[in-house]
Amino acid sequence: AQSVTQLDSQVPVFEEAPVELRCNYSSSVSVYLFWYVQYPNQGLQLLLKYLSGSTLVKGINGFEAEFNKSQTSFHLRKPSVHISDTAEYFCAVSVPGGSEKLVFGKGTKLTVNP
Amino acid sequence: DxxxxxxxxxxxxxxxxxxFxxxxxxxxHENMFWYRQDPGLGLRLIYFSYDVKMKEKGDIPEGYSVSREKKERFSLILESASTNQTSMYLCASSFYGRAPYEQYFGPGTRLTVT
Structure with missing residues (x-):
């Protein structure tokens, strides 16, 4: 079975600072990887996904993530955050040919302060 | 969209x-999902449906039931609401058999049981 660990439950940063949100996964088979974002009082929307190929994936709003197979990680980064990036971020995995469900991490709440 | x-x-x-x-x-979409979201616990799958009239229990089905009479509609039923069912409920959908099984989310329903 797969599992996802988001190492930080809360990350406070100042505006225009860089940020990294960490995600590690556990799986004995290859996986697809996702980052979703949830703005206050809204549903989740897809930020980016990794299927195969290049390990650096670019998403919306200037975010990118790097897949590291040896470290089973998929960390999310942004070089300079804005107040509007304040949200909760969820890492998720699915398995090719698997059950079609996503396994989510518990989320990381990013707060960007002025 | x-x-x-x-x-x-x-x-x-x-x-x-x-x-209801x-x-x-x-x-x-063939697949539809109901999750509940609680602080610190992330998203937990309640029920999953991959076709009309088909359903599968998720991780926390106790106290809930579902109905899928039409492909586009998936209902979550709390037979007798209790205060511990106060939560944010999120619905999602995806294509069946189409990797990477990316899910699309609704805006959520914040339910308070008093």
């Missing part, structure tokens, strides 16, 4: 009431 809608954004119900949460998607 994929659209997943949920019947209410906010709902207040009394203990013991029967509660409705979800409708317009993308002809």
């Amino acid at each position: 994929v659209k997943v809608t949920q019947s209410s954004r906010y709902l207040v119900k009394r203990t013991g009431e029967k509660v 949460l409705e979800c409708v998607q317009d993308m002809d």
Whole structure:
């Protein structure tokens, strides 16, 4: 079975600072990887996904993530955050040919302060 | 654009009431999901449906049931609401058999049971 660990439950940063949100996964088979974002009082929307190929994936709003197979990680980064990036971020995995469900991490709440 | 809608954004119900949460998607998706989201616990899958009249229990089905009479509509039913079912409920949908099984989410229903 797969599992996802988001190492930080809360990350406070100042505006225009860089940020990294960490995600590690556990799986004995290859996986697809996702980052979703949830703005206050809204549903989740897809930020980016990794299927195969290049390990650096670019998403919306200037975010990118790097897949590291040896470290089973998929960390999310942004070089300079804005107040509007304040949200909760969820890492998720699915398995090719698997059950079609996503396994989510518990989320990381990013707060960007002025 | 994929659209997943949920019947209410906010709902207040009394203990013991029967509660219906409705979800409708317009993308002809076969798979539909109900999650509940609680602080610190992330998203937990309640039920999953991969076809009309088909359903599968998720991780926390106790106290809930579901109905899928039409492909586009998936209902979550709380037979007798209790205060520990106060939560944010999220509906999602995806295509069957189409990797990477990316899910599209509705805006959520924040349910308070008093």
